Amino acid sequence: MVKLGDARMGKILASSATGTSFLIMIQLASRIFTFASNQLILRTLSPVVLGIAAQLELFQVSILYFSRESIRMAIQRQPISPASEQPSDETDDATKETQSVSSQAVVNVSYLGLVLGVPASLMFTMMYQRLAPGEASKTAFFNYSVMITGAASLLELSIEPFFAIVQQHMLYEKRAAVEMPAAFLRSAVTSSVFIYASQVNYHLGVLPFALGHLSYSLALICGYSWALLKGSKLEGFSFLLVRVKASNPSNYFLGLFSRQVTSLAINVFFQSLVKHLLTQGDTMMLAALSGLEDQGIYSLASNYGGLIARIIFQPLEESSRNLFSALLSPDENGNLNDIHVRTTKGHLIDILRAYQLLSVLIFPLGPIMVPQLLHILGGRQWASPKVGDLLSVYCYYIPFLAFNGITEAFVSSAASPQQIRKQTVWMGVFSACYALAAYMFLEVGNLGAYGLVLANIVNMIVRTIWSYGFIKEYLHRNGCSFYTSEVAIQPASFTLCAAASVLMSGHGFGSQNLGIIQACALSASYGLLM
Template sequence: MSPVDENVSAMLASSASGTTLMILVQLASRVFTFTANQLILRGLPPAILGIASQLELYFISILYFSRESIRVAIQRQPLQLNSIAMSGHEDDTDPASKKASDVSEARTIASQSAVNMSYLSLVLGFLFAMVFAASYIQFAPSEVSQLPFYHASVVITTVASLMELSAEPFFTVVQQYMLHRKRAVVEMSAAFVKSLATCLSYTWAARTGHAVGALPFSLGYLCYSSTLICGYMLALRGGTDKWNFSIFPTKMKSRNGSEYLFERFSWPMITLSTNVFFQSVIKHILTQGDSMMLATMTSLEDQGIYALASNYGGLMARVLFQPIEESSRTLFSSLLNSGGTGKLSGKNVNAAKSQLTEVVRAYSLIAVVGFPLGPALVPQVLHVLGGRSWASPRVSSLLSLYCYYIPFLAFNGISEAFVSSAANPAELRKQAVWMGGFSACFASAAYLFLKVGGLGAHGMVYANIVNMAVRIVWSFSFIQSFFSRHKSGMALSELTPRPLTCIAGVIVCMILTTRQLYASVNTGDALSFGAVYILVVSYLERRYLMVYYTKAREVVRSKTSKTPKPKGE
């Protein structure tokens, strides 16, 4: 096998392992969060949950604007897959070893430069934190600002966001060297501490009769960021010395003796991050536009109800789809990195296409199962978990509608992950222009459904579906043109289930809708009907499922066969 093939295989294997670990991280963190929320949800007024959703939007906005564009630019650099293997096996008298030493030195410089660049996120974070904090405190409505500990909650959340941005250099090292296991341990620990802090502080306040507002949620963010920093420091202790670079911003020396913070390959990264930043502003508005509009146009109670639907309805998106999107973006960025030559390897393009088609095909199967069954099952679960204060037809119907929105989230996430990895700066600027058009489309749809139609939170879900649909269409048109340029077309049959499977899904949707099972079926009947339908889909897609079951077994077998043998054998 050639070195190129070995590198591609290593990337694919590492991506698969990383995706699995990140799914476990999301699952564990959501279990922690879910458990904590269940302990406090029954006594939590919708207005307080509305404030908590505003704090979450505030926290996410600071992090997103400060680090997203820089992360994308850094991820477009080659992964350091072989650096660890090369250390400790050099012989200065061997020409091949000298060449390997030069490559290792170049990788060290690239890694140090990436770490130096990650500190720009913290600088941007201070700027955005000051602007957003002043805005949240100055322009908060009276019903919000008069709640207990509102200002303290904003300040603590601001500090927590800056502390999390301080962990960006560690995150950069983890991504560069694909240390997925270390990241999984750290992030699971942080999620556990966050949930524990939120739950304990709210429980203490409830038992002692103190009105603390949304303060427990801000304390949860602070504990999460603190644990993240401490965990990364312990996980990477001594690792940077082995890889010959520092986790702190350090000047590098060129061959002529001059010192600099960024080597020459970093300037394209900075240019790319600038282009991505302006695009990310529009993208963030599109992604978080529903929360922004609800915060300005609806009451705290409505915001709390929508936050509940978003948290429960989007649970699958965060547990399953987000890790796949993140690991796929890293893989696409590495496979489609031309190294400044403008030319891509055909094998790399085919590997990226294979990853994309596999993910989209899997999402299509999940959508075929989720479209009929999700709206029937989710409201039943809410009645058990949420208690009487949340058991209303309004909340149940909103959760049912949100189930239709989740597949659009999934398809948009993976398609935009590919676009952000494959597009050059000119194409990213073009996408930013289109994003402006998507913003106008989203605003028009929101106005139509909210103001003209008077649909409230339901109208916001409809507007989000329209928003995601137009973005998906644009992204897949770019993907199709990208593969056409590289003489590797992509047929619709590669992305969708069999026609019989789709027909079965339509029939089940019609049956559930005509019998009005969404409102009247009990949980046991819905589960039994869903189990039968899943068995039917599994039978219709048995060939597809067997192919990927065989692939999974081969991956496990190859990892087992590569286990190092003891010396002397």
């Protein structure tokens, strides 16, 4: 049995490593396509239009987040063996039936995302059209763009049954084969429509971005249908909403929805309300307190400055969450495998140490290199000290974002429903800390968009501290100690990084405010990581 468990764990780890590679490929391809598309239109795209496009993206992200995020998180807590470990002819019927029931259960629960998406889409569409700034509402095709984006969100939610199976069976290769062409199509449609409109001197506002979102959703539907319905080797379940043939029907509400998964999704849903405010708080505050030009500048800074986070950190966080969920799933008696717990700890430590080493490079080099690249790529229209300085400050935010992402991935994989409710309460405290920090930096310190970046850093710090405390307590409770000395790299490395950052920043920062921001960010980062 031990050998069998070790073999299963080895296959899970191999699938996770392969999955991370494919997820990085997806993000890399998506960002390259988006980057190329932006470069084609950036020199003729005004900050105002980009600001409206940022609001439109926030509008779509809000619909998708509230509709599917909690359900996806709950489904990830119901892992199954990787595709390479699917039952063979020699596997007994009971095992096949168990995996079939598990797959059908997650398919059924995923339909709740579409159920939530319909009212969410209608609500956010009406709210955005009514509360949008006058400058945005007067833009050409604004209402059509909003309605198209809302429809695109619903279409994207319709692929959730496919996505649930892809994630549960770790079919990352199929996901990459679907999402990379879809990302290319979105970029191609956005840039081609915008370029054509510019050539004929016809102003379309943000309609090209809305059409890009719509093309992406349609491509996902076609791609996943082709990849999973045609020649699929997964048997014993349906992608339709059908009754679960379980040995214990009482575990399923209406015979369709797993009570355990649905209950967990409900707990995570209320947490996601607060978490979304924390994650998108900067964009929301800018939308409420700043003009469209400032929003466009901040959108550009966050998009360019967050490339590393989206290409590397986000795939690692997602694949690690799947791995943690698989390794920390209790057995029939509610007990955890000691080997799995130690493996989880080792994986977490490796990532945390790698993030620290990457931070050593980001802090001194990022603030100098990113503004120079923007000057080359963005043209004179975006080559302003305000944009360059904001990008420099944003580089300090990226490591905090990474550490918070991986620690919260552990929490979401290991926490019980009661602990998730407790975290939700703490999220309210974090929201208060974030609001206070934003007020101090924006109103008292008068730092503008720079202050928002610092407020985000405070937000990430308090959330990471709580998650780190949960991880230590969780591992200790399961017989696996977890010490800070196991995670932190040598203090000399951070000392060298601090010296290099100070020396190099002397050539890149010219304002007193930026000097203060740099000192705060460096102090906070070294205090947190050491």
